[in-house]
Amino acid sequence: MQGNQELRGILRPPNPDELRSFNSALEGCGATLPANYTLLVHELSYREVYVFSDTMVLRVAEQLSVKRNVYFAGIFAGSFRRGRFRLGLDLAEHLYRLGRLSSIVEVNYEEEQRFLYGRDLEGLTPRENLSTSGTVVVVNGAGDVLGLGRYDERSGRLANLVDKGWYLRRGH
């Protein structure tokens, strides 16, 4: 019962290329990381990035990763795919709540329902609260974060990158 194999991986600081890619992704959605936050890369068969808002959590994660394989720590920032960093929902929501992310698309209730089912949204009519093209945080009228999308201003199309319906579809 206690014998499941551990997931292997190491935690390390990002290299300059990784840091550039991370910063570029943040810039792409009008986000900035508070100066006192720290990044670590979790190297598995793929690379995930964790952000630490608290030095205590960072210190413990680093300390434990020397002896054991840390499965997860801090805030999930995103992962590298084909060498490029893709922003994750946890960090995007965290920065949105801190008021440090400006690329936001607000959708109505009907659009919210569809988006949370993993669907793309077509024909979003231009309105004041629509962001310019690029990666955006998708919110409803109450300011609840629904997910991340890629918005194309010209066509009004919002491609679903990740949404919170995932928690149900994943089965947890």
Add this chain to the structure above:
Amino acid sequence: MCGSLYVDSDNPISALDKEQVVARLVESYGYSPFFAEKLVGVLGEEALSAAEASEKPLRKAIRVNTLKTTHRELVQRLGGKGFQLSRIPWLRNGYWVQAEPDTPPLGATHEYLFGYYFVQSPPSMYAVEALDPRPGETVLDLAAGAGGKATYISQLMENRGVLVAVEPKRGKVAALRSNVSRMGCTNTVILQMDGRSLPSLGMVFDRVLLDAPCTSSGVVSRHPALKLRVSAKDVAEQQNLQVALLEAAYRALKVGGVLVYSTCSYFREEGEEVVGRLVDRGASLTPLGSPGETVSKKWVRFYPHMHGTEGFFVCRVTKN
């Protein structure tokens, strides 16, 4: 509202003798003779009331996630969808779900997806409140499972300090990570490892929660097959694991630190007897303020017929 949470050991059987009660548990409720005898040993004649209460589904309860929303906002939003909530007076963030609409289900509302609440049993919330984690501390959840209690620990810590959550099973550790993410916990470090190896980490904690793996004899209402499945061998095996995990947890606790041990089992072998090992080594039981009562107890037991919850054991230990 919950009456006494504590049942003295060896409840005397007055009206019916032990054999008759055991026979009724076996014949009318489908328990194995082994389980029935254990239950009567703990509850006496009241075992029949517990068995009767376990035939019905448990009342549902939720915990408001104050990391992401407020009590007022959540009650209002869920109320607007047809959910009727009532505050559990002896918990800081718990609500009974008195009524729910046909749709959406409690575990599939948008508010659930947003991490504004966690569907959680009151004894599980109580165990974390007994631990009383504070912002800035170093806390360990040694058998974190899917993270119901771990996410509540982070919530009470207000995401300040650090929580190390340990879980050996791959499926559960994935659910743990998912729940940590959904609930907006940012101070958690998750380790997939056997908790018995904990001393090798060389870390010391202010507080430790051990909600130990157990026979789950307290949750027959959710898993009726357990009535026949739980055996003496299971109890012995679980007790060995619980003792080993508790030893590891206690070693990782700083002097003066607080450890909460809990299980969802009726059996003393998995509760009082396990904690008794630490008392023999000089640890002291720190009385718990029994919910709904003014009297503090050395440990608290929940029962379905008294509290409308699963059978559950909670005990708090201070390291001397």
